[in-house]
Amino acid sequence: xxxxxxxxxxxNKKGIYLYFDGRESAERLANTPATKRFKPDNIHxxxxxxxxxxxxxxxxxxxxxxxxxxxxxxxxIDLVYMDILYNMPSTREKQAYDDNVGESSEVxxxxxxxxxxxxKLLNPTGxxxxxxxxxxxxxxxxxxxxxxxxxxxxxxxxxETAVVAGPVSGYTQHSLxxxxxxxxxxAK
Numbered sequence: 001x002x003x004x005x006x007x008x009x010x011x012n013k014k015g016i017y018l019y020f021d022g023r024e025s026a027e028r029l030a031n032t033p034a035t036k037r038f039k040p041d042n043i044h045x046x047x048x049x050x051x052x053x054x055x056x057x058x059x060x061x062x063x064x065x066x067x068x069x070x071x072x073x074x075x076x077i078d079l080v081y082m083d084i085l086y087n088m089p090s091t092r093e094k095q096a097y098d099d100n101v102g103e104s105s106e107v108x109x110x111x112x113x114x115x116x117x118x119x120k121l122l123n124p125t126g127x128x129x130x131x132x133x134x135x136x137x138x139x140x141x142x143x144x145x146x147x148x149x150x151x152x153x154x155x156x157x158x159x160e161t162a163v164v165a166g167p168v169s170g171y172t173q174h175s176l177x178x179x180x181x182x183x184x185x186x187a188k
Contacts, residue, residue, distance in 0.1 A: 018142045022109035030113035034064035066117040073121055080118040083131045084111055084140075107136055108143060115147045122188040127154065130184045137182050144186055154185040 038060020045056050058065045062082070084107070118128055128148065132140045137156075145153065162179045 018108070018139065018146055020105040020108045020139075022105055023112065026109040026112035027116075029063070030116040032067075034067040036061055036064045038065050038068070063114050063117070066114065066121060070117065070120065075120070076123050077121040077126055078123060079127050079129065080122060081129045081131075082111075082114065082118070084136075104136060104139055108139060111140065112143065112147075115143065119147055119188065124188055126188045128186045128188075130186075131159075131181060132184060133181045134178055137184075141184060144184055148186040148188070152187045154187055157183040157185065159183060 038058055041057040041059050044050060058069075115128075115130075122128065128144075130140065130144065141156070159181050160179065161181055
């Protein structure tokens with residue numbers, strides 16, 4: 001433990017460093033080329049009301065989209081909004097992706113390279129808004145403090161998702177229902 005602590009202490013001069021399994025791979029992933037294809041949504045982008053704007057809509061994994069648009073958009077984005085995986089079992093029969101990725105380290109590994117790229121894309125007055133469930137909020141906040149600096153934390157907006165009428169209401173599989181999620185906002 002002491003050896004790891006000394007390495008962590010020397011690696012981060014800002015004083016904040018969240019170690020998690022897969023961190024090194026996640027850091028490397030931010031610096032590798034895009035591997036998947038994505039496409040601009042030409043119906044949206046070419047619509048009359050969008051032709052005189054710089055706004056563009058892309059469909060695909062946001063990691064690959066950010067990597068590909070980096071040369072053109074680095075330092076020029078006003079707002080990045082991320083709605084990350086909630087790491088909760090889905091109650092829907094059909095869903096585009098599995099929201100239950102497993103360990104918190106897997107969520108952090110998925111999120112880390114995306115946050116590094118988002119920070120590079122933002123202009124000097126840009127904002128990041130990240131939606132996260134309460135079960136992952138604490139670790140994600142530490143990661144955001146490290147990447148964006150805790151001095152650039154703007155606000156944690158609490159969003160009520162359910163109202164519990166009593167201790168029995170919504171009780172399933174030895175747990176109470178989640179009643180809130182957070183929108184964490186950081187300035188560049």
